[in-house]
Amino acid sequence: MIAELKAVSKEYKTGDQTIVALQPTSLQLNEGELLLIIGPSGSGKTTLLSLLGCVIYPSSGDLWVDGQHVNNLKENALARLRLGTIGFVFQNFNLLAPLTAEENVMMPLQLQGVRSAEARDRTQQALQTVGMTDRRRNLPRQLSGGQQQRIAIARALVTNPKLVLCDEPTASLDKDSLEIVMHELRTLADGGKSVAVVTHDPRLKQYAHRIVEVDNGVVTEISLTD
Numbered sequence: 381m382i383a384e385l386k387a388v389s390k391e392y393k394t395g396d397q398t399i400v401a402l403q404p405t406s407l408q409l410n411e412g413e414l415l416l417i418i419g420p421s422g423s424g425k426t427t428l429l430s431l432l433g434c435v436i437y438p439s440s441g442d443l444w445v446d447g448q449h450v451n452n453l454k455e456n457a458l459a460r461l462r463l464g465t466i467g468f469v470f471q472n473f474n475l476l477a478p479l480t481a482e483e484n485v486m487m488p489l490q491l492q493g494v495r496s497a498e499a500r501d502r503t504q505q506a507l508q509t510v511g512m513t514d515r516r517r518n519l520p521r522q523l524s525g526g527q528q529q530r531i532a533i534a535r536a537l538v539t540n541p542k543l544v545l546c547d548e549p550t551a552s553l554d555k556d557s558l559e560i561v562m563h564e565l566r567t568l569a570d571g572g573k574s575v576a577v578v579t580h581d582p583r584l585k586q587y588a589h590r591i592v593e594v595d596n597g598v599v600t601e602i603s604l605t606d
């Protein structure tokens with residue numbers, strides 16, 4: 381098991397208003413599975429993903445990620461856990477425009493202080509995994525949306541994270557690119573990683589090992605055949 385929520389809830393306080401974004405939720409995320417997180421806008425999907433990603437603390441309940449009790453970790457320990465254990469993929473790719481594809485992929489290794497020969501090897505491996513070796517010298521703007529997302533996946537993979545978290549990874553993609561990217565994410569899960577994907581898109585269900593639906597902060601596991 382890579383992550384476990386035990387009765388985890390999340391409230392946001394703004395002024396004198398309190399929004400309950402996530403009701404007490406118990407959920408386990410295992411190695412080798414792609415978990416799809418679906419639900420309407422504002423239902424709490426990103427909040428759930430942010431908890432799994434150690435970006436926010438629970439308001440109540442207990443959260444473990446890679447064996448660490450997130451509730452008790454200070455900000456800097458949380459940042460280390462994120463960098464070492466988790467890869468993030470976003471809707472808008474978040475690639476750095478002036479850097480080539482391979483420089484973007486190498487960036488997390490530079491942040492980790494990995495020496496340059498090893499960083500170069502691991503970058504080439506990650507580019508190979510997503511089938512983008514031949515475009516490694518291109519700038520993001522020279523690549524299609526689907527190609528940029530594959531570079532973003534390579535960047536998420538280069539640190540060999542156990543957990544890959546994706547927020548609407550296919551929202552900016554056409555159908556062909558969606559299929560390539562989701563096939564890539566499914567292959568990662570089949571290879572032993574934990575992958576969690578937030579989406580509005582019902583077409584993604586076919587790539588999931590498990591699906592949870594979030595509705596008004598309530599998380600329910602739904603059957604794959606629904």
Ligand SMILES: Nc1ncnc2c1ncn2[C@@H]1O[C@H](COP(=O)(O)OP(=O)(O)OP(=O)(O)O)[C@@H](O)[C@H]1O
Nearest residue numbers: 392393394399401420421422423424425426427428
């Ligand atoms: N930092 C914040 N401060 C205050 N309220 C927040 C914050 N983040 C989220 N919320 C609120 O919490 C609720 C759940 O938001 P969340 O972003 O998790 O939903 P979502 O399902 O991901 O939505 P979408 O699909 O539109 O991205 C919403 O009512 C949102 O307005």
